[in-house]
Amino acid sequence: MADAQSIPGEAQWAAWIEQQREALQQPAPDGAAAAGPFKMGEEMLNAWRNAWTVSNALRVGAGQGVADLLARLPPIGPAREQAAAWRELAAIQAECQRLEQELQTVLMGVQRDALELLEQRVRERGAAGQPIASYRELYDLWVDCGEQIYAKLAYSDAYAKLQAQFGNASIQLKARQQQAIEQALKQFDLPTRSELNSVHLQLRQVKQRLAVLEQGAAARPAKPMTRPARSTVRKAPAKRKSR
Amino acid sequence: MSEPRFDQQQAAHDMAEFNQRFMRGLQALAQVGEVQIGTTPKDEVYAEDKLVLYRYRALDEPPLAAPVRVPLLICYALVNRPWMMDLQPDRSLIRGLLRRGVDVYLIDWGYPDGADRFSTLDDYVSGYLARCVDVVRRISGFERINLLGVCQGGTLSLSYAALYPRSLRNLVTMVTPVDFHTPDNLLTHWSRHVDLDALVATTGNLPGSMLNALFLALQPFRLTGQKYVGLMDQLDDPRALENFMRMEQWIFDSPDQPGEMFRQFMTWCVKENRLMRGELELGGRKVDLRNVDMPVLNIYANQDHLVPPAASRALERLVGTRDYSTYASPGGHIGVYVSGAAQREVPERIANWLRARDE
Numbered sequence: 001m002a003d004a005q006s007i008p009g010e011a012q013w014a015a016w017i018e019q020q021r022e023a024l025q026q027p028a029p030d031g032a033a034a035a036g037p038f039k040m041g042e043e044m045l046n047a048w049r050n051a052w053t054v055s056n057a058l059r060v061g062a063g064q065g066v067a068d069l070l071a072r073l074p075p076i077g078p079a080r081e082q083a084a085a086w087r088e089l090a091a092i093q094a095e096c097q098r099l100e101q102e103l104q105t106v107l108m109g110v111q112r113d114a115l116e117l118l119e120q121r122v123r124e125r126g127a128a129g130q131p132i133a134s135y136r137e138l139y140d141l142w143v144d145c146g147e148q149i150y151a152k153l154a155y156s157d158a159y160a161k162l163q164a165q166f167g168n169a170s171i172q173l174k175a176r177q178q179q180a181i182e183q184a185l186k187q188f189d190l191p192t193r194s195e196l197n198s199v200h201l202q203l204r205q206v207k208q209r210l211a212v213l214e215q216g217a218a219a220r221p222a223k224p225m226t227r228p229a230r231s232t233v234r235k236a237p238a239k240r241k242s243r
Numbered sequence: 244m245s246e247p248r249f250d251q252q253q254a255a256h257d258m259a260e261f262n263q264r265f266m267r268g269l270q271a272l273a274q275v276g277e278v279q280i281g282t283t284p285k286d287e288v289y290a291e292d293k294l295v296l297y298r299y300r301a302l303d304e305p306p307l308a309a310p311v312r313v314p315l316l317i318c319y320a321l322v323n324r325p326w327m328m329d330l331q332p333d334r335s336l337i338r339g340l341l342r343r344g345v346d347v348y349l350i351d352w353g354y355p356d357g358a359d360r361f362s363t364l365d366d367y368v369s370g371y372l373a374r375c376v377d378v379v380r381r382i383s384g385f386e387r388i389n390l391l392g393v394c395q396g397g398t399l400s401l402s403y404a405a406l407y408p409r410s411l412r413n414l415v416t417m418v419t420p421v422d423f424h425t426p427d428n429l430l431t432h433w434s435r436h437v438d439l440d441a442l443v444a445t446t447g448n449l450p451g452s453m454l455n456a457l458f459l460a461l462q463p464f465r466l467t468g469q470k471y472v473g474l475m476d477q478l479d480d481p482r483a484l485e486n487f488m489r490m491e492q493w494i495f496d497s498p499d500q501p502g503e504m505f506r507q508f509m510t511w512c513v514k515e516n517r518l519m520r521g522e523l524e525l526g527g528r529k530v531d532l533r534n535v536d537m538p539v540l541n542i543y544a545n546q547d548h549l550v551p552p553a554a555s556r557a558l559e560r561l562v563g564t565r566d567y568s569t570y571a572s573p574g575g576h577i578g579v580y581v582s583g584a585a586q587r588e589v590p591e592r593i594a595n596w597l598r599a600r601d602e
Contacts, residue, residue, distance in 0.1 A: 114464075135257045139472065146464035154429060154461075164436030171438065175445045193447070196357060204361050 082183070089176040096173050099166040106162065110153055114146040121145060261475070268478035275481070278488045281326030283338050285349070289378040293353030296375050298382070302341050310344035311597045313412050314383045317349045318372055318403075320395035321504070322454060324496050325351050327580050328393070330489055334581045339590025345597065348379050350396075352498070360447045360502040364511070365525040367504055368402045376403070376410050387412035387537075389597055394418050394550060394576075398512060401558070402525060405534045413600050415540045415593055418576055420550045421532075422519045422557035423512055429461055430549065431513050439514070443506040451497025461548060490581075519557060532558075538566035540596045542589065544579040545571050568596060 075083035121141055122132055132138050153159050182192040289296035317337070319325035328349065329337040340347050350372070355362070379388050390411050392400025397419025404414050423431050443449065459466045477483035517523035523530040539562055543555035552571065559567055570592050572579045579585050 133253070135254060135261070136472075140469070143464045143469045147462055150463065155432060160433050161436050163433060164438075168436075168438045168441065171441050171445045175441070178445065197360070197447070200358055201361055203358070 085176065085179060085183070089173070089180060092169060092173045092176055096166070096169045099162070099169050103162060103166050106153065106159065110146065110150050113149045114142065117145040117149060118142050264475050264478060268475055271478050271481065271484055275484050275488050278485055278492060280331065280489050280493055281324075281329045282332070283329050283335060283341070288348070288382060289375065291371065291374065293355055293359065294371050294375070295351045295353060296378055297349045297351060299337060299341055299347040299349070301346075302338070304342070306342060306344035308343050308594060309598065311346065311389075311594060312601050313385050313387070313389050313597070314346040314348055314379055315340065315389040315391055315415075315597065316376060316379050317347065318375075318390060318392045318396040318400045319350060319352070320393055320397075321352050321355070321367075321498065321500055322395055323451075324493065324498065325349055325393075327493055327577065330493065330581055331486065334486070334586060336580050336585075336590055339586060340594055343590060343594035345594050346383070348375075350375050354498040355448055355501040356499070357447060359504075362501045362504050364399075364402075364504050364507040367501075368399055369406065369526050372399055372403050373407065373410075376407070380410065385412070386410075389413045389415070391415040391417065391593070392419055394420070395508070398508075398518065401518070401532065401535065402523065402530045404537065405530045405532050406525065406528055408534050408536055411537045412602075413538045413540070413597055414535065415542065415596070416555070416558065417542045418544055418547055418550045418555065418579055419541070419558070420512075420554045421561065422516065422554050423514075424516045424519070425551050425553040425557075427551045428554055430457070433457075434509060434513055439506050439509050443502045446502070448499035448502045449505045451499050454500065455495060455497050458549070490577075519561070521561075532561040533563035535562040536564050538600050539564050539568070540593065541567070541569045542579065542592075543569070543571060544575055545573055547576045547579075549576040566600070 071087070075087065077083075118138075118141060121144075122138070125131055125141075132141065178193065182194060185192050284300040285297040286300065287295055288298045317325070317328060319328065329335040332338060337347055337349065352371075376388060376390065380386065387410060390400050390404065390413075392398070392415070394417070397416040398421070400414065401416065401419065401421070404411055420428075446453070474484075474487060477487060511517045511523055515522070518530060518532070521529070521531055521533075539558070541555060541558050543550070543552050545552060547555075556569070559569065570589075572589060573584050574582045579589065
């Protein structure tokens with residue numbers, strides 16, 4: 001039975017490893033050969049690690065390359081339409097996220113600049129002998145600074161473009177999502193927004209035609225609204241002339 | 244320069260006081276309950292699709308001035324509900340007009356839905372608005388009536404006045420955009436690069452919530468934060484709290500914009516500034532503001548961040564009338580209806596101006 005004292009514990013192992021590491025890091029007194037097997041082992045280990053890293057990078061790179069290539073290939077086969085739709089959806093979603101991130105960064109810049117301006121204003125107030133007297137006053141001053149910085153950004157062409165780009169991308173994303181949902185609804189023979197639109201459009205056209213007809217009818221000379229019942233208009237049969 | 248310092252004790256006191264007020268405020272808010280807006284008595288006199296035309300009843304009090312004989316039809320915007328004109332009894336432009344003997348009609352556009360998504364700008368001007376004018380003419384017996392257009396409703400009213408000048412005796416425009424390309428018009432600036440065709444094709448009607456977000460984005464620090472922090476100052480005043488809640492209810496009660504109408508309005512009027520340039524056509528007819536030959540009163544707000552004063556003032560050099568008046572109200576886009584100064588001034592000016600042209 002092994003004595004508990006003779007089995008190295010975790011701390012002992014750690015100490016041993018550290019000892020070996022320090023030994024490996026000692027400069028060789030007379031060349032590499034003098035480092036013995038430890039030095040050679042370290043070089044081998046490094047070579048193996050480098051090779052693994054490079055191969056892994058190549059593998060990941062190649063995988064990504066293949067994925068990129070596949071993404072650029074035109075979809076083929078019976079599910080071609082669906083594949084193309086989903087691919088467009090994924091692409092516009094990625095674009096949306098990118099633009100949203102860009103917009104967030106710009107707006108974070110407003111917060112940062114507002115704080116800098118706030119600091120400047122607080123110092124100015126202090127120097128003018130009108131120090132900030134309460135949190136509320138500080139808050140209101142921060143709001144003023146924020147609106148001032150934001151207004152400068154809001155009126156810039158760059159921001160208007162970025163905001164519109166994000167909005168336009170969001171619209172495209174929603175349109176693609178609608179298409180996907182409509183496709184699914186059709187599988188179950190459920191009505192879609194496109195069909196409803198079609199009905200609304202037809203109703204509108206009917207209403208317009210009715211309005212034109214009503215105007216035309218109103219413009220014509222008045223006629224009896226209802227034709228009298230046949231029995232009342234039928235003339236009595238002419239009396240046969242007596243022969 | 245010395246570093247600014249905060250009084251620690253003062254800061255702690257502020258925070259404690261704020262917390263107490265906040266808790267009191269929550270309790271006060273919970274007791275406000277339901278608030279009512281647009282309560283001045285009125286009767287429905289015409290309805291079509293989502294639209295309802297109301298006629299306001301005369302008040303049970305003697306008018307402050309001689310009655311104005313010719314009725315006044317108010318054409319509100321399709322953005323938000325028309326109750327801003329009658330927010331509460333003591334802040335009501337409509338009540339102010341009734342008190343001064345004006346016979347008031349109001350168009351409530353309702354809540355457009357999917358069935359309205361293909362309604363055009365022309366449908367609103369030559370259709371709904373024109374039919375409401377006809378109804379008021381028929382009820383009142385006057386061949387020509389007075390029309391008051393508000394904001395986007397003012398743009399519709401101007402278009403109507405240009406196309407059907409013989410139906411109007413007087414025209415009043417309030418915070419009405421005419422020149423959409425003034426440099427301080429942020430909404431136009433932002434819309435320049437937006438693909439409106441794709442937007443409307445995708446959303447159908449433009450969601451009111453989307454418009455709300457846009458309006459809040461004009462002044463985000465003030466409108467999404469400071470406004471509510473400022474509420475803390477009113478928490479001890481139940482009446483002020485109710486006023487706040489009424490305004491809040493009005494602001495976020497936002498109908499959707501009929502899709503095609505919105506697309507045409509934004510593209511033709513906002514992006515391309517066609518009304519200003521005399522290039523707007525509705526139903527195959529040119530909307531030429533030189534045809535607006537009836538007396539015009541143009542009311543705008545000096546600190547309007549939605550419709551900058553210059554956007555309204557441009558009207559003066561476009562209309563054909565020789566009887567053109569303006570009134571610059573102090574305050575912003577909403578203050579022109581509800582601020583204390585506006586309550587005293589605006590209905591009085593409108594009523595007096597109409598009375599002087601009542602023939």
